[in-house]
Amino acid sequence: MFGFIKLCTNDRRIPKAFRMIRHCHFNAGRNIVAVFWDLDNKPPKSVSPFDAAIRLRKAAESFGDVRFKIAYANQRSFDYVPPKIKEHRRDRKKLDQLENKGVVKPVDPYICRVCGRKFYNNEKLINHFKQIHEREHVKRVSQIESARGSQRVKLVGKYSMKMEKYTNAARDILTPKVGYGLGDELKRAGYWVSTVSNKPQAADVALRNHVVDMMDKRQMDCLILVSDDSDFVEVLKEAKLRCLKTVVVGDCDEGALKRVSDASYSWQEVIMGKAKKEAVSVVGRWKDRDILKRLEWTYNYERERRLYGSFSEDDDSDVSNFVNREDDGNKMDGSRAWWKLESDSDAASA
Numbered sequence: 001m002f003g004f005i006k007l008c009t010n011d012r013r014i015p016k017a018f019r020m021i022r023h024c025h026f027n028a029g030r031n032i033v034a035v036f037w038d039l040d041n042k043p044p045k046s047v048s049p050f051d052a053a054i055r056l057r058k059a060a061e062s063f064g065d066v067r068f069k070i071a072y073a074n075q076r077s078f079d080y081v082p083p084k085i086k087e088h089r090r091d092r093k094k095l096d097q098l099e100n101k102g103v104v105k106p107v108d109p110y111i112c113r114v115c116g117r118k119f120y121n122n123e124k125l126i127n128h129f130k131q132i133h134e135r136e137h138v139k140r141v142s143q144i145e146s147a148r149g150s151q152r153v154k155l156v157g158k159y160s161m162k163m164e165k166y167t168n169a170a171r172d173i174l175t176p177k178v179g180y181g182l183g184d185e186l187k188r189a190g191y192w193v194s195t196v197s198n199k200p201q202a203a204d205v206a207l208r209n210h211v212v213d214m215m216d217k218r219q220m221d222c223l224i225l226v227s228d229d230s231d232f233v234e235v236l237k238e239a240k241l242r243c244l245k246t247v248v249v250g251d252c253d254e255g256a257l258k259r260v261s262d263a264s265y266s267w268q269e270v271i272m273g274k275a276k277k278e279a280v281s282v283v284g285r286w287k288d289r290d291i292l293k294r295l296e297w298t299y300n301y302e303r304e305r306r307l308y309g310s311f312s313e314d315d316d317s318d319v320s321n322f323v324n325r326e327d328d329g330n331k332m333d334g335s336r337a338w339w340k341l342e343s344d345s346d347a348a349s350a
């Protein structure tokens with residue numbers, strides 16, 4: 001019954017057990033989810049970056065309240081253009097040249113998806129789009145950026161439809177400035193995207209530090225990590241030590257990360273929506289675990305108070321009665337605080 005608690009207290013690094021109590025998150029009912037995406041290790045492959053980002057977000061939302069969506073990659077990953085897209089761009093360029101020379105004429109016209117104008121030359125459409133719609137867009141963005149307060153809210157409301165229409169059209173018409181638009185597409189999907197230097201491990205280090213920083217600030221209750229990189233094992237262990245819920249998205253079936261996380265899914269399972277469906281039972285398990293954690297917490301407090309604090313105040317609340325009864329079957333030495341016992345037994349077995 002106390003499986004989870006044992007898991008924490010039997011940890012090899014038990015001197016940290018006391019620390020764990022301090023750091024343990026007991027935010028009743030709160031389940032803030034943070035998604036950390038190691039893009040260098042797991043770039044979107046089977047679907048477009050935007051699509052992948054949205055599906056990942058949807059899966060994450062079934063685990064709790066997603067407040068943070070963070071992606072890390074080095075410049076090379078953002079500059080990278082998949083071979084398929086490179087080929088497509090080459091073909092398009094050749095076709096554009098033929099159209100310009102009047103050698104070929106498209107059967108169907110190119111239609112501007114913002115204003116509906118028709119063109120029989122792709123480059124003319126692009127020029128039209130840049131000169132008219134891109135300029136309008138830049139103007140709107142700067143207007144919003146310079147506005148404050150209610151004026152800003154008003155402008156965002158006024159322009160939101162137009163801006164969305166523009167962004168969707170621009171994605172198909174304009175060539176992304178960097179790579180195949182990975183960074184921009186993830187930003188569009190609401191992710192905070194960070195580019196680090198091309199030094200090996202730079203993204204890993206930055207991502208790990210960010211996770212630890214957020215744990216220190218208690219900004220999340222559930223960590224969803226998208227990576228197959230076993231370098232993150234320690235940070236996942238640390239998250240567990242602090243009683244965070246952990247989910248890993250990766251493709252190494254027997255990967256080191258999956259072994260230390262509460263739940264794990266392949267990238268394909270996220271894309272197909274399987275992770276979202278299964279999340280219900282995982283969240284159910286977490287709820288049970290939270291109840292146990294709270295009982296253990298109350299119990300520790302009561303016991304330590306009895307051991308070190310004032311005896312006269314000892315109240316027999318229902319909760320402490322219940323936990324004490326449960327404890328009868330536990331191999332706990334009543335003469336010492338539980339964490340002390342654990343560190344002793346750990347030293348003995350080492």
Ligand SMILES: [Zn+2]
Pocket residue numbers: 112113114115116117128129132133
């Ligand atoms: Zn137009």
